[in-house]
Amino acid sequence: MSGAIDNRSIEIRPNLSVNVGGILMKNPVTTASGTFGFGPEYTPYLDLNRLGAIVVKGITLLPRDGNPTPRLAETPAGILNSIGLQNPGVDRFILEALPFLANYDLPVIVNIAGDTADDYALLAEKLSRAPGVAGLEVNISCPNVKKGGMQFGSDPSMAAEVTRAVKASTDLPVIIKLSPNVTSIIAVAEKVAEAGADALSMINTLLGMAIDIKKRRPVLGNVLGGLSGPAIKPVGVRAVWQVYREVKLPIIGMGGITTAEDAIEFILAGATAVAVGTANFINPRATMDVLEGIENYLNENGIEDINELIGLAQKA
Amino acid sequence: MSLVADAKVAKQMKIATGYYRLYLAAPEIAETARPGQFLHVRCSHTLDPLLRRPVSIHAVDREKGEVILFYRVAGRGTALLSENKRGDKISLLGPLGHGFSIPKRHARVFVVAGGIGIAPLYFLLQEMAAFGIKAEVFLGAATKKQLFFDKEIENFGHRVISSTDDGSAGYHGTVTDLFEEYVQKADKSGDVIRRNNDAGVYGCGPYGMLKRLSEIIITAGISGEVSLEERMGCGVGACLSCACRTRGGENGVRYRRTCVEGPVFPAEEVVWE
Numbered sequence: 001m002s003g004a005i006d007n008r009s010i011e012i013r014p015n016l017s018v019n020v021g022g023i024l025m026k027n028p029v030t031t032a033s034g035t036f037g038f039g040p041e042y043t044p045y046l047d048l049n050r051l052g053a054i055v056v057k058g059i060t061l062l063p064r065d066g067n068p069t070p071r072l073a074e075t076p077a078g079i080l081n082s083i084g085l086q087n088p089g090v091d092r093f094i095l096e097a098l099p100f101l102a103n104y105d106l107p108v109i110v111n112i113a114g115d116t117a118d119d120y121a122l123l124a125e126k127l128s129r130a131p132g133v134a135g136l137e138v139n140i141s142c143p144n145v146k147k148g149g150m151q152f153g154s155d156p157s158m159a160a161e162v163t164r165a166v167k168a169s170t171d172l173p174v175i176i177k178l179s180p181n182v183t184s185i186i187a188v189a190e191k192v193a194e195a196g197a198d199a200l201s202m203i204n205t206l207l208g209m210a211i212d213i214k215k216r217r218p219v220l221g222n223v224l225g226g227l228s229g230p231a232i233k234p235v236g237v238r239a240v241w242q243v244y245r246e247v248k249l250p251i252i253g254m255g256g257i258t259t260a261e262d263a264i265e266f267i268l269a270g271a272t273a274v275a276v277g278t279a280n281f282i283n284p285r286a287t288m289d290v291l292e293g294i295e296n297y298l299n300e301n302g303i304e305d306i307n308e309l310i311g312l313a314q315k316a
Numbered sequence: 317m318s319l320v321a322d323a324k325v326a327k328q329m330k331i332a333t334g335y336y337r338l339y340l341a342a343p344e345i346a347e348t349a350r351p352g353q354f355l356h357v358r359c360s361h362t363l364d365p366l367l368r369r370p371v372s373i374h375a376v377d378r379e380k381g382e383v384i385l386f387y388r389v390a391g392r393g394t395a396l397l398s399e400n401k402r403g404d405k406i407s408l409l410g411p412l413g414h415g416f417s418i419p420k421r422h423a424r425v426f427v428v429a430g431g432i433g434i435a436p437l438y439f440l441l442q443e444m445a446a447f448g449i450k451a452e453v454f455l456g457a458a459t460k461k462q463l464f465f466d467k468e469i470e471n472f473g474h475r476v477i478s479s480t481d482d483g484s485a486g487y488h489g490t491v492t493d494l495f496e497e498y499v500q501k502a503d504k505s506g507d508v509i510r511r512n513n514d515a516g517v518y519g520c521g522p523y524g525m526l527k528r529l530s531e532i533i534i535t536a537g538i539s540g541e542v543s544l545e546e547r548m549g550c551g552v553g554a555c556l557s558c559a560c561r562t563r564g565g566e567n568g569v570r571y572r573r574t575c576v577e578g579p580v581f582p583a584e585e586v587v588w589e
Contacts, residue, residue: 037554041576044319045552057556065571072547072557077363079549083556086571230363258363281550282358282368284409285320 014298015305016291018052018272020250021198022173023107023135025052025273028306029263029291032228032254032277033058033111033137033177034083038097039104045284050291052273053107055201055252056097058139060113061123063089068221073210078231078256079278080208082222085113090123094130107134109175117152117165124169135172138162141179141204153179153204156191163195175252177201178243180235189243200243201252201275203236229278230256237269244270244311258286260293267294267306268313319412321345325404326382332461334389335432336398337374343381345411349373351440352415352543352580355385356551358407359393368409369393370548370575372436372520386435386464412551416440416518416541416580418447423514425451427474428495428529430521434464436543437520445472452477454498456491456521460484491521492528499536511537519543519583530583540583546574561587 016027030053038056039048048054066086073080088096093110101108110133112123120138127133140152140159152158159176166174176192178185180203189200205226210219236255244251253271257263258279266274279286294306303309326339345355356368374386389395400406416436419425425444429437434455444451456479457463463485466476478486479494487494502509509515517540519529526542533540549555553576560578562585564570569587572578 034556035550035554037552041550041552041554057554065565065569066556066559069559070547070557071559072549072555074365074367077366079366081549081555081557086556086559229366278366281555282366283320284550284552 012304014295014303015307016295016298018306020053020173020252020273021135021175023053023109023199025107027052027291028267028273028294029287030109030252030273030275031055031280031287032275033139035277035280038093039101042280042284046288048104048106051106051287053109053134054101055109055111055137055275057087058085058111058113059087059090059093059123060085061090061119063087063092070219070221073219073225075208075210075227076231078227078229079281080210080220080225080227081205082220082225084222090126094126098130098132102132108132109135109137111137111139111177113139117162120162121165121169124166124172124174128170128172133172135175135198136166136170137175137177137201138166139177139204141177141181150179150181150207153177153188154182156188159188160191160195163192163197167196173198175199175201177204178239179204180232180239180255181207185239186242186246189247189249193247193249197249199250199252199272200247201254202239202243203232203255206232206235228256230258232256233262233265237265240266240271241269241314244314257290258282260290260297263290263294264297264309267309268311270311270314272310319409321408322405323383323408325400325402325406326380327402328398328400331386331464335462335464336387336389338385338387338397338400339382340385340406340408341381342383342408345383345408346376346378346381349376349383349411350415351418351443352436353411353413354436354579355383356409356412356548357385357397359396365393365396367393367549368551369397370412370551370579372543372579373411373439374435375439375442386432386438388432409551413575413579414577416543418443419449419516420514421447421449423449423516424509424512425449426454426495426515426517427451428454428456428491428517428519428521430456430491430525431458431462433519433521433525433543435520437518438465438469440518441469441472441474445474450474454479454491454495456480456494456525458482490525490528492525492532495529496532499532509536509538516540517583527588530586530588533583541580542583542586543580544574544578544586546579548575551575561589563587
């Protein structure tokens with residue numbers, strides 16, 4: 001090895017911090033709503049302080065029991081779920097779950113879901129008054145509830161209406177979580193951008209189902225469910241790629257991210273941050289493995305700032 | 317201690333067609349595991365099948381630092397698991413879940429196992445033997461070939477009464493019928509099991525069997541614990557897939573997580589379908 005290389009080997013750690021619509025994250029790795037509980041579930045496995053942000057399980061105005069079981073079906077390289085937004089309701093969430101997260105140096109993004117635009121507005125108002133919330137992720141794309149949910153996400157003008165209602169009720173950064181179960185995800189993204197969204201999350205699960213051929217009936221108690229896991233990664237990368245070209249909002253990319261390589265694909269397509277979802281179920285340290293892998297990739301390729309990587313494949 | 321470990325297979329033994337005992341070198345788990353807890357086991361090294369499989373802890377060998385699983389091949393995951401040989405590595409998460417309570421030393425203990433349900437109860441019987449507690453074990457299976465470990469359990473010092481659905485060994489009928497008759501006969505002979513505060517029942521087996529067992533023990537006024545099986549995602553309480561219907565809540569039913577609040581629940585708390 002030559003002396004010249006030795007002189008340059010003073011290690012410069014690459015910048016990993018990103019800004020998602022006003023939410024400052026120390027690194028781009030966060031959790032997909034519904035796959036990480038409210039945080040304490042994973043503290044035996046990792047230090048939550050190392051996450052760029054946490055996106056918690058979806059919250060509704062009133063407590064919800066969720067859907068009948070079975071709520072889960074395994075499919076090739078993926079899972080179908082129909083949990084049905086089981087949660088303790090916003091008031092108990094603020095009282096019981098938020099204080100725990102205040103112990104961490106960690107932006108808390110609260111995923112909210114409602115039946116009407118008013119529900120979303122009221123949720124936004126309550127959470128804006130609660131201490132320790134860094135941003136809201138508006139779930140207009142849940143396939144597992146009868147009312148609201150995906151209905152809002154599949155109609156661009158309804159998606160915009162919910163976005164406006166939330167924006168009018170909060171000063172927190174508002175991230176709209178988009179559904180892939182639409183003809184044009186670009187059309188929905190454009191409308192919510194116009195309506196004032198600060199960032200986008202994509203993608204939520206793909207609507208699917210499985211049938212038990214021995215019992216000759218649907219596997220899931222709720223019949224239909226949302227498909228997630230490695231099987232949907234190409235759909236997620238495609239959605240991020242398409243929307244990044246047309247809409248100038250930061251994107252949290254998700255959909256089957258299991259490794260750092262998966263995460264880097266999303267970033268190269270245009271994601272500012274990435275969320276690890278189903279992979280948490282298989283490997284509770286998946287977020288940390290993704291984070292360490294991203295850092296290694298930057299080091300190995302001499303990239304000083306993660307932000308240089310965002311959307312880079314679009315310029316190729 | 318870490319709850320995630322790559323354990324080496326010490327050995328794997330086929331007990332009967334489709335039934336395996338898997339011995340894993342996992343000293344930390346062997347040391348801390350309690351009866352009724354489970355391991356979340358990665359069955360493949362690829363993305364398909366994707367999820368871990370919850371497998372109850374069957375026994376521990378603390379001297380050798382081994383944890384033992386007993387399982388039935390039920391699908392692709394367990395079929396892959398059965399292919400593991402000595403020296404292979406398996407990713408484990410655990411010990412997880414809320415296990416059985418260990419009974420008081422002077423308690424009358426009844427253990428009721430249906431089929432593969434003996435898997436976690438064997439560990440309980442192993443621990444009870446170590447505490448000097450003797451149990452009456454009702455061991456039921458479809459047929460004689462699936463009646464496992466009766467001699468080993470007797471060697472622990474417990475009494476085994478077996479049943480088979482087809483009558484090929486022991487009592488001809490279900491294990492719950494056998495247990496119910498036993499309680500009734502005890503009544504007539506003046507042996508107090510009913511409403512005995514010092515009696516306890518531990519059950520594991522198919523859903524229908526546990527439902528019936530719960531009815532019997534609630535009617536008899538004795539306390540009991542049952543170990544439930546439910547499809548699981550994460551195993552750590554985050555995904556809410558393994559919801560179990562229990563008493564509570566506003567409309568009388570409250571979903572609780574089988575992976576964290578269970579898999580063992582007091583029999584009277586479960587709301588059966």
